[in-house]
Amino acid sequence: MSSRPKNRGIGVGLRPPHHDTFLRAPPSSVSWVEVISENFMPWADGDFRRGIATLLQIRDQCPVALHGVSANLGSADALDVTYLQSLKKLVDIIQPCSVSDHLAWTGVNGTNTHDLLPLPYTEECLENIVRKIDQMQNFLGCQIALENPSSYVEFKHAAMSEPEFLIEVVRRSDCNILLDINNVYVSSVNHQFDPKAYLRMLPKDRIDQIHLAGHSVKDAYLIDTHDAAICAEVWDLFRWYVAQFGAGSVMIERDGNIPTWSEMERELATIRDIHAKIT
Amino acid sequence: MQKSLNFVAMQTAFQDAVLGKVAAEALVPLIVLKPPVTTKQRLAIYQDAYRIRLTESLEDDFNECAAVLGSEAMAKVVDKFIDTYPSTYRNLAEYSAKFPPFIAQLHPQVGELALREWLSILSLQGREPEDAVELNEIEGGTLYQLALHPASHVGQLGSGYFLSYRLHETPHFKTLSQGALQLLQIIKEEPTLADLTQQLQHDDASSTELAATIHDWLSMGIIYCKRCQK
Numbered sequence: 043m044s045s046r047p048k049n050r051g052i053g054v055g056l057r058p059p060h061h062d063t064f065l066r067a068p069p070s071s072v073s074w075v076e077v078i079s080e081n082f083m084p085w086a087d088g089d090f091r092r093g094i095a096t097l098l099q100i101r102d103q104c105p106v107a108l109h110g111v112s113a114n115l116g117s118a119d120a121l122d123v124t125y126l127q128s129l130k131k132l133v134d135i136i137q138p139c140s141v142s143d144h145l146a147w148t149g150v151n152g153t154n155t156h157d158l159l160p161l162p163y164t165e166e167c168l169e170n171i172v173r174k175i176d177q178m179q180n181f182l183g184c185q186i187a188l189e190n191p192s193s194y195v196e197f198k199h200a201a202m203s204e205p206e207f208l209i210e211v212v213r214r215s216d217c218n219i220l221l222d223i224n225n226v227y228v229s230s231v232n233h234q235f236d237p238k239a240y241l242r243m244l245p246k247d248r249i250d251q252i253h254l255a256g257h258s259v260k261d262a263y264l265i266d267t268h269d270a271a272i273c274a275e276v277w278d279l280f281r282w283y284v285a286q287f288g289a290g291s292v293m294i295e296r297d298g299n300i301p302t303w304s305e306m307e308r309e310l311a312t313i314r315d316i317h318a319k320i321t
Numbered sequence: 322m323q324k325s326l327n328f329v330a331m332q333t334a335f336q337d338a339v340l341g342k343v344a345a346e347a348l349v350p351l352i353v354l355k356p357p358v359t360t361k362q363r364l365a366i367y368q369d370a371y372r373i374r375l376t377e378s379l380e381d382d383f384n385e386c387a388a389v390l391g392s393e394a395m396a397k398v399v400d401k402f403i404d405t406y407p408s409t410y411r412n413l414a415e416y417s418a419k420f421p422p423f424i425a426q427l428h429p430q431v432g433e434l435a436l437r438e439w440l441s442i443l444s445l446q447g448r449e450p451e452d453a454v455e456l457n458e459i460e461g462g463t464l465y466q467l468a469l470h471p472a473s474h475v476g477q478l479g480s481g482y483f484l485s486y487r488l489h490e491t492p493h494f495k496t497l498s499q500g501a502l503q504l505l506q507i508i509k510e511e512p513t514l515a516d517l518t519q520q521l522q523h524d525d526a527s528s529t530e531l532a533a534t535i536h537d538w539l540s541m542g543i544i545y546c547k548r549c550q551k
Contacts, residue, residue: 091446118329157367157370157374159367162328196352
């Protein structure tokens, strides 16, 4: 099952306002798209919704990555088998170029908060998430990638930093990393650490893809909202990362205030410019 | 609270704070203090995100109810619903399922409207069946089954039953008589035409009337015909 990530080029988080653009013909500026798995998975009744036909049409023209937000891998709860069965149905029908979820938990005791909650980076927590990633990869029959989340709290009893924890998760579970550079930046401001030091630590051969996104600025902290353009600081961090470690698969996520496709093209052009300068 | 809880206890306590079941202060001893942002402010980001996500989802799905009740009354119902039913769904889109009977209890005047809004969403999202056979394609000597179209949904409010379906990309909504409900329940089991005739033999309605209903439902896309897989 284990394999090293391939460079898929530049992609985008495909959202409904841009479906028609992709149904007509995928823009030449992107070579793959990513969708939120839960938006296309069969519902609790076991049936796919109408959107699956759209996704299948797009998949026929462009590789699709599946990005989940509710696997709840970091939770003390056991993995939700119904959820996994639904995800597997989607994976089987779409044959994605990548399957991912988050280094987080979304709920416990059967509740789902629909948010990426922070983990205490302890050995107990590490063993729990590694066991569940292993179960998920075996169930799906493919390697998954795990995304570093934005976070707003850190726990006093943590035994490791987030990159140390992530590296150990990758080593023990043989999963890959979905590196969200915006999330590294947001957390670095919220927790006052050096984002470049964080990025230097990660095993570059395990980076499945990079996410870039916008965030909201509050009084003294940042919130990962995906509803704004990518800010200068995140572009600078991405530029530095690419100069240091080279280009790989990268995509732009936008979930709120979704702009027209031509505006998205401007951000995609910035990625191309950054890539061009190192080649 | 102790400085360090076991993993399950910590997650339960954290979630209780996010859901607003306990005050955020209970978690303060567990969280690293990094001024100028206070621990309470940090926890509030998670609390707000949870409530905002669910509120926006409900208000989007039931915007006609909100228009009738007014934003203040609707906000109260939504708040109460979120407190009563913490989400257990993996897909946020499914969270609205229990809202129509809930709002019907508090504001009976919009109960049917809420059910209509929810069933309309389901009807718009129902996929097109891949195995449907058009009526003019039906061949003699081949066995066929009837099936409920994936965009057709039956909902209940009190003792009343309602059907929503999609026709020409528009959701439609109608009340169901007991006879129509029974017929739909039989069709849900995907009977062959022969099975259906046999099951309906004891029905009070005339066979002509039933045949007309089935014909209407087929033409409206409420049900569809497919080659027999039995």
